[in-house]
Amino acid sequence: MQSSTLTYWGLKAIRLLSLLFAVSIISFWLVEQSPIDPIQAYVGADMMKVSAEQRLLIAEYWGLDKPPVERFLRWGSALLHGDLGTSMIYRLPVTEVIQERFLSSAALMGVSWLLSGIIGFVAGVVAAMNKDRWPDRLIKWYCYTLASTPTFWLGLLLLIVFAVWLGWFPVGLGVPAGVLSGDVTFGDRVQHMILPALTLSVIGISSIALHTRQKLVEVLSSDYVLFARARGESGFRLFWRHGLRNVALPAISLQFTSFSELFGGAVLAEQVFSYPGLGQATVEAGLRGDVPLLLGIVLCSSLFVFSGNLLADLFYRLVDPRLGKGVRQ
Incomplete structure (x- = not known):
């Protein structure tokens, strides 16, 4: 009985981790395929006033200048330490x-x-x-x-x-x-x-x-x-x-x-x-x-x-x- 219960909860834990991992990868990939420019969305109506140098600085600050795989790995590493990152919209954790x-x-x-x-x-x-x-x-x-x-x-x-x-x-x-x-x-x-x-x-x-x-x-x-x-x-x-x-x-x-x-x-x-x-x-x-x-x-x-x-x-x-x-x- 105890072995059966442990097996049950073990399978549930594996399924949960597999679900979260798959959902994270698919969601990140879908966002990367989106035509939305995150820098333009971040700046908003003042986009015409932002120079190319300022765009580079914004991209560097939010890590958008890095390759997608590197950004995902950084996010995943921070997640393992309990850090989900900072929201670009609300400027809050x-x-x-x-x-x-x-x-x-x-x-x-x-x-x-x-x-x-x-x-x-x-x-x-x-x-x-x-x-x-x-x-x-x-x-x-x-x-x-x-x-x-x-x-x-x-x-x-x-x-x-x-x-x-x-x-x-x-x-x-x-x-x-x-x-x-x-x-x-x-x-x-x-x-x-x-x-x-x-x-x-x-x-x-x-x-x-x-x-x-x-x-x-x-x-x-x-x-x-x-x-x-x-x-x-x-x-x-x-x-x-x-x-x-x-x-x-x-x-x-x-x-x-x-x-x-x-x-x-x-x-x-x-x-x-x-x-x-x-x-x-x-x-x-x-x-x-x-x-x-x-x-x-x-x-x-x-x-x-x-x-x-x-x-x-x-x-x-x-x-x-x-x-x-x-x-x-």
Whole structure:
């Protein structure tokens, strides 16, 4: 048993290191193939005022005059010592930028993750319990429609309706414009987070609802449920005694493995609402050639997604101890 556990964690560690190494190389190569000139993006509108000598000095300061392989090896060597480098955009250590932005993104994604999981599960249960009736058809229509809806389009729609036309929520940003950070209240932050969180959660409901519906339909057509119906059980009591556990575990596992879609959706939602999170920083780093910041965010997002898959795996192993008897591939 102990040997099996050590082997399991050893394989997970190897997979994580392999993932981070591969993602770093691919991301660095893609940035190198980008047509964006990092020096021009760094200087901005004053590019015409910068001489060739000044360009050389800027390139030398940021190490852009070195060959790509040498720059990647230097970055990797610094990473092994816990240094992700300095952001060209923010002029701050990458760890500080990620730490500050991650808190905003974590709050946004956490709220969206909980809402989409709870609402999606309830919607799937309602659809399955009313199979082929109007609640089932309505929920399936909703899920199929939103499953094919781009996140940025839905965000723009919510922004136009609830922020521009109705004026119920702020147009964007994470806090009120022109207000000192010390004067920003918790209510202000929540008000600015509602529309981005609603955008992410509405999109994320579809997969959980459809998956839960399908699983519960299979459970309700099983022999032991038919026997329970014959004994007079029906409605919520039938679901509570025979269906809840069978559909809750797969739904929770699917919810944990949705971290990648959650982060990808957050990138688009944060751009639409100008929300100051990791998603917006990712786009800025890519468009302005900030390699240290982009690589740091890529590593952070990879760890985030890997953690979601690991939590789903561990959850299943805890619920079903039979998985712990062998190493899960």
